[in-house]
Amino acid sequence: MPNLSNDLNSIINKRLNNLSASKIREFDQKVSGIPGIIKLTIGEPDLATPEHVKQAAIADIQADDSHYAPQAGKPELLDAISNYLDRSIGVHYDPKSEICVTVGATGALNDVFMTLLNPGDKILVPTPVWALYFQLIKMTGAIPVQIDTKKDGFILTPEHLRHVLEGRGKGAKAIILTDPSNPTGRVYPAETLKALAEVIKEYKIFSVTDEIYAELVYGNAEHHSLSEYISDHNILISGLSKAYAMTGWRLGYIAGPKQIMQNIRKINAFLVTSVTDNVQMAAVEALNNGQNDPLQSRKIYESRLQFMQTSLEKLGFEMATPQGAFYIFAKIPEKYGTDDETFAYELAQKAKVGVTPGRYFGKGGEGYVRLSYASSTEQLRESLRRITDFVNNL
Numbered sequence: 001m002p003n004l005s006n007d008l009n010s011i012i013n014k015r016l017n018n019l020s021a022s023k024i025r026e027f028d029q030k031v032s033g034i035p036g037i038i039k040l041t042i043g044e045p046d047l048a049t050p051e052h053v054k055q056a057a058i059a060d061i062q063a064d065d066s067h068y069a070p071q072a073g074k075p076e077l078l079d080a081i082s083n084y085l086d087r088s089i090g091v092h093y094d095p096k097s098e099i100c101v102t103v104g105a106t107g108a109l110n111d112v113f114m115t116l117l118n119p120g121d122k123i124l125v126p127t128p129v130w131a132l133y134f135q136l137i138k139m140t141g142a143i144p145v146q147i148d149t150k151k152d153g154f155i156l157t158p159e160h161l162r163h164v165l166e167g168r169g170k171g172a173k174a175i176i177l178t179d180p181s182n183p184t185g186r187v188y189p190a191e192t193l194k195a196l197a198e199v200i201k202e203y204k205i206f207s208v209t210d211e212i213y214a215e216l217v218y219g220n221a222e223h224h225s226l227s228e229y230i231s232d233h234n235i236l237i238s239g240l241s242k243a244y245a246m247t248g249w250r251l252g253y254i255a256g257p258k259q260i261m262q263n264i265r266k267i268n269a270f271l272v273t274s275v276t277d278n279v280q281m282a283a284v285e286a287l288n289n290g291q292n293d294p295l296q297s298r299k300i301y302e303s304r305l306q307f308m309q310t311s312l313e314k315l316g317f318e319m320a321t322p323q324g325a326f327y328i329f330a331k332i333p334e335k336y337g338t339d340d341e342t343f344a345y346e347l348a349q350k351a352k353v354g355v356t357p358g359r360y361f362g363k364g365g366e367g368y369v370r371l372s373y374a375s376s377t378e379q380l381r382e383s384l385r386r387i388t389d390f391v392n393n394l
C-alpha cells in the first residue's frame with residue numbers, strides 16, 4: 001500500500017511545505033494551556049469596536065447591501081481613506097486610481113508582495129520585525145534580507161541602509177519599514193524618514209511602509225510617512241484593526257503610485273474579489289465620524305505604557321524608549337539569564353505570565369522579550385506583581 005501521508009505531503013506546494021507555522025502563535029498556544037496564565041503575547045486590542053461603527057454595519061446589513069462590492073473598494077470608502085490620508089500625512093491619493101481596500105493589513109501585504117516580487121528578488125527587512133513578513137515574502141520565492149537595527153536603538157539609520165545596499169543587499173528591489181514598530185514600539189522621527197527617503201531614491205529601490213499603528217503614538221512622538229517625502233516611490237499599507245479595535249473585521253488598505261496600484265488592484269481582485277460590504281461601510285463610519293476613537297484608545301494605552309515601562313525598568317529591564325503601537329521590547333537583565341526562549345517558558349510556567357521570546361522577531365531580538373500592553377490595567381498590574389515575584393526568586 002502506498003504511504004498516503006507521504007504522498008499527500010509531496011503534492012503540497014514546495015514553498016509552503018518549507019515554511020513553518022508562526023512561532024509566535026505556536027508559543028502562544030503552548031502557554032495558553034497553563035491554568036490561570038495572563039497572556040501578554042498577542043497584538044490584539046482588548047478594547048471594543050466603537051458603538052457607532054457597529055451600528056453602521058448593522059444598518060448596512062438591514063439595507064440588504066450584500067452583493068459584490070467594486071473590486072478595489074466601495075467609492076465611499078475610497079473617498080474616506082483618501083480624505084484620511086490628506087488629513088493625517090498631507091499626501092493626496094486619488095481615490096479612483098491610487099487606493100485599494102484589502103482584507104486587513106495582512107491582505108494588503110500579500111497583495112503588495114505578490115505584485116512586486118519575483119523569485120530570487122531581494123527585499124530588505126529591518127529587524128526585529130513582525131515575523132509574518134518573512135513567510136509572505138518567501139511564498140513569492142523572493143529573499144528577505146534582514147537588517148539588524150539593535151545597535152541604533154531599533155531604528156534603521158540612512159548610513160546603515162546605504163551600507164547594506166552596497167553589500168549584502170546589493171541589487172535589492174525594495175525595503176519594508178514598519179512604523180510604529182511591532183515588536184519594538186519605536187517610531188521613526190521625521191528627519192530620519194527624510195534621510196532614508198534620499199537613500200531610497202538614490203538607489204532606485206522601492207519602499208513599502210506598514211503604518212497599521214499610525215494613530216497609536218505617545219508622548220512627543222509624531223507619526224510621519226515615507227510617502228510625505230517619496231510618494232512616487234512608496235507603497236503605504238494601513239488599516240483599521242489596531243486604532244479602532246477592529247482586528248476581527250479584517251479591513252486594510254493600500255495607497256501608492258497609480259501604475260503600481262493598477263496591478264495591486266488586479267491581484268487583490270484575483271485573490272478576494274472584494275471586501276465584505278458591511279465591513280466597508282463600518283470603515284466609512286469609523287474614518288469619517290470616528291476621529292476621536294483612536295485618541296481615546298491612545299490615552300488608555302499611553303497610561304498603561306507608562307506603568308509597564310516604569311515597573312519593568314525598576315526590575316532592571318532595559319528598553320529603547322517605546323513610543324508607539326502597544327508593545328514593550330525589553331532586554332532581559334543578564335542576572336535573570338540571557339536565553340529569551342528559556343526565560344519566557346519559565347515565566348509562563350512558574351509565574352503564569354505569557355510574554356513572547358524576542359528571537360521570534362528576527363535578528364537582534366535574542367535576549368529580549370515582547371510584552372503587549374493591549375490587556376486590561378488590572379491584568380497588567382497583576383502580571384507585573386507576578387513578574388516581580390518571579391525575578392526576585394531567581
Ligand code: PMP
Binds near residue numbers: 182
Ligand atoms: N502589520 C503589523 C506590523 C502587525 O503587527 C499586524 C498585526 N499583528 C498586522 C500588520 C496585521 O494587521 P491586520 O490584522 O489588519 O491584518
